[in-house]
Amino acid sequence: MDIFAQQVINGLVLGSVYALVALGYTMVYGILGLINFAHGEVVMIGAMIALAVVSALLAVSPDMSPFTLILIASAAAILVCVFLAFLMERLAYRPLRNAPRLAPLITAIGISILLQNIAMIIWGRKYKMVPQIFPTETHEIFGASITSVQLFIVAISGVLMVGLLLVVHFTKLGRAMRATSESQRVAGLMGINVNKIISVTFMIGAALGAVAGILVAGNYSVAHYSMGFMLGLKAFTAAVLGGIGNLGGAVLGGLLLGLIESIGAGYIGNLTGGFLGSNYQDVFAFVVLIVVLVFRPTGIMGERVSERA
Amino acid sequence: MRLIAQQLLKKITSNKKALLLGYVLLFVALAVLPFLLSNTVGRTWVRILDFALIYAMLALGLNIVVGFAGLLDLGYIAFYAVGAYTWALLASPQFGLHLPFWAILPIGAGVAAIFGVLLGAPTLRLRGDYLAIVTLGFGEIIRIFLNNLDHPINVTNGPIGINKIDPISIGGVDLTRTHEWFGISFSGVHIYYYLLLALLIFTIVMCVRLENSRIGRAWLAIREDELAAQAMGINTRNIKLLAFALGATFGGVAGGLFASLQGFVSPESFGLLESIMVLCMVVLGGMGHVYGVLLGALLLSVLPEILRSTASPIQRAVFGDVYIDPEALRMLLFGLALIVVMLVRPTGLWPAPRRRTILDQDVDRD
Numbered sequence: 001m002d003i004f005a006q007q008v009i010n011g012l013v014l015g016s017v018y019a020l021v022a023l024g025y026t027m028v029y030g031i032l033g034l035i036n037f038a039h040g041e042v043v044m045i046g047a048m049i050a051l052a053v054v055s056a057l058l059a060v061s062p063d064m065s066p067f068t069l070i071l072i073a074s075a076a077a078i079l080v081c082v083f084l085a086f087l088m089e090r091l092a093y094r095p096l097r098n099a100p101r102l103a104p105l106i107t108a109i110g111i112s113i114l115l116q117n118i119a120m121i122i123w124g125r126k127y128k129m130v131p132q133i134f135p136t137e138t139h140e141i142f143g144a145s146i147t148s149v150q151l152f153i154v155a156i157s158g159v160l161m162v163g164l165l166l167v168v169h170f171t172k173l174g175r176a177m178r179a180t181s182e183s184q185r186v187a188g189l190m191g192i193n194v195n196k197i198i199s200v201t202f203m204i205g206a207a208l209g210a211v212a213g214i215l216v217a218g219n220y221s222v223a224h225y226s227m228g229f230m231l232g233l234k235a236f237t238a239a240v241l242g243g244i245g246n247l248g249g250a251v252l253g254g255l256l257l258g259l260i261e262s263i264g265a266g267y268i269g270n271l272t273g274g275f276l277g278s279n280y281q282d283v284f285a286f287v288v289l290i291v292v293l294v295f296r297p298t299g300i301m302g303e304r305v306s307e308r309a
Numbered sequence: 310m311r312l313i314a315q316q317l318l319k320k321i322t323s324n325k326k327a328l329l330l331g332y333v334l335l336f337v338a339l340a341v342l343p344f345l346l347s348n349t350v351g352r353t354w355v356r357i358l359d360f361a362l363i364y365a366m367l368a369l370g371l372n373i374v375v376g377f378a379g380l381l382d383l384g385y386i387a388f389y390a391v392g393a394y395t396w397a398l399l400a401s402p403q404f405g406l407h408l409p410f411w412a413i414l415p416i417g418a419g420v421a422a423i424f425g426v427l428l429g430a431p432t433l434r435l436r437g438d439y440l441a442i443v444t445l446g447f448g449e450i451i452r453i454f455l456n457n458l459d460h461p462i463n464v465t466n467g468p469i470g471i472n473k474i475d476p477i478s479i480g481g482v483d484l485t486r487t488h489e490w491f492g493i494s495f496s497g498v499h500i501y502y503y504l505l506l507a508l509l510i511f512t513i514v515m516c517v518r519l520e521n522s523r524i525g526r527a528w529l530a531i532r533e534d535e536l537a538a539q540a541m542g543i544n545t546r547n548i549k550l551l552a553f554a555l556g557a558t559f560g561g562v563a564g565g566l567f568a569s570l571q572g573f574v575s576p577e578s579f580g581l582l583e584s585i586m587v588l589c590m591v592v593l594g595g596m597g598h599v600y601g602v603l604l605g606a607l608l609l610s611v612l613p614e615i616l617r618s619t620a621s622p623i624q625r626a627v628f629g630d631v632y633i634d635p636e637a638l639r640m641l642l643f644g645l646a647l648i649v650v651m652l653v654r655p656t657g658l659w660p661a662p663r664r665r666t667i668l669d670q671d672v673d674r675d
Contacts, residue, residue: 110647286446
């Protein structure tokens with residue numbers, strides 16, 4: 001039972017990060033119908049910037065309080081990522097809004113490759129160690145242990161997710177975003193500045209992504225120029241699992257995927273009589289995805305899309 | 310300029326003799342090309358050309374799925390992997406099997422086709438991006454299995470991969486040795502070039518014939534509007550499965566040739582980035598247009614190699630030192646090229662003349 005509880009906690013921690021990143025994918029998809037392949041790279045840039053700022057600050061004043069340190073680093077990372085998202089949308093996606101569908105997908109892939117290699121040139125190929133800012137305390141819940149960093153991750157992601165849902169459902173901006181995703185043309189006729197809303201959507205997604213990047217780097221204590229790729233892929237999978245374009249679906253999908261992965265990794269050996277080991281954890285996630293999509297082709301919470309008449 | 314070229318092309322194509330002459334010239338040029346390359350820039354370039362031909366075959370296979378039938382496949386490299394591993398297992402010391410070329414070719418193609426149907430069957434109801442993510446997952450699953458099937462029973466040799474794959478030998482001619490025919494010495498890479506060229510020409514002919522066939526028109530109908538296609542009496546299930554199977558077959562054969570040319574396979578060659586690379590060839594060249602895809606494949610497989618070999622010397626000549634790692638620079642420019650080409654020509658470099666928006670059924674939301 002202890003192992004199970006432990007895997008559930010690990011899954012929740014992993015899942016809340018997936019959910020944060022998945023929100024970025026799903027928001028953009030909901031409005032533009034575009035898979036923003038570069039979103040994983042934005043997450044990576046967020047982690048890298050925060051790490052660079054922390055290292056620089058620590059070098060200048062080693063006895064700075066951890067909270068100011070992380071606050072400054074996060075602010076810097078979020079600013080850079082938001083600016084990056086703004087540039088991306090303005091320069092690479094907006095001109096292609098009416099182009100054939102695969103064209104923006106290819107530019108997104110291009111941006112992803114570009115960002116990854118720029119990061120590699122700036123920060124090098126080596127794994128970068130994240131300095132231990134917070135003291136690690138381990139807490140006991142239901143016979144499983146959780147570190148303070150992990151608690152922090154779950155709490156922060158929870159707050160951000162609830163905050164986003166509140167913004168989308170109860171503010172003027174949120175209403176404009178929902179209207180734009182329903183129909184850009186009609187939203188425009190209602191006096192909504194569609195371009196601005198799309199731009200803002202990208203930026204909010206990027207800000208969430210930057211935070212997710214910092215959390216991941218803090219959790220594993222390493223950062224690497226290629227860390228965004230797999231994370232982005234998993235998060236996108238989570239978004240599709242939940243029903244892409246649906247905010248609640250992204251959160252649900254993220255948490256589910258995290259749980260499936262960690263529980264699957266813990267038990268797959270026993271289930272298959274030792275035939276498959278924990279290195280098949282990714283297979284597990286993708287098989288679940290395929291099975292879910294076979295029975296619910298638009299994801300768990302996705303709306304049934306009527307066929308084009 | 311473009312007008313003149315078009316008129317010239319029209320004049321040539323309308324004149325049967327000129328057309329024939331054009332084909333003969335092209336044929337001679339293609340036949341002489343490897344010797345030209347190996348005598349000027351070195352034999353490595355013939356090898357690069359060999360790989361470019363394999364990529365072209367792969368891209369044409371993906372074009373059937375994405376370009377003709379409009380099914381976005383992000384895990385296409387899985388079939389390439391299946392073909393390569395089938396070949397590797399049947400002709401290497403791994404299991405001690407050494408089947409001849411003519412036996413492995415249909416087996417490899419068949420196994421890949423079966424995998425194509427395996428992927429296609431559960432995804433028939435999915436469309437657009439849901440299909441994309443499932444195919445992506447399928448590709449990853451195949452790669453993870455290849456990476457881990459070294460225990461409890463050693464099938465794929467895990468991350469190390471399979472070594473010492475037999476070279477192709479046709480009619481007693483071993484394709485790795487140098488042969489003397491008509492007083493000209495043909496080295497291994499040259500013979501591979503001719504074999505691959507022949508297979509590629511066969512693939513091109515197949516694709517062009519398919520496109521204009523009953524099946525090709527059915528694919529086009531599904532691509533443009535699946536519901537309407539169904540209403541017209543097209544069995545969309547079978548036709549879609551056929552697209553997956555045929556695309557996979559070409560991928561599988563290309564994979565087998567890759568395995569035998571390279572002599573070894575490892576899961577590393579079949580990552581998601583490779584799938585994306587092939588998709589880029591298709592889209593950049595002009596989705597759904599056989600010659601456009603061919604152009605895209607050749608450009609994207611040869612240009613990066615040229616960059617790889619010239620990046621360092623040029624930097625040294627201009628700045629006096631190598632500032633940016635050539636590998637990073639190559640990918641940097643590749644990413645930039647993708648963005649710029651799509652911004653300037655969203656339909657690809659050489660789109661099909663009769664081309665309507667593909668796969669944009671959900672974009673027009675208003």
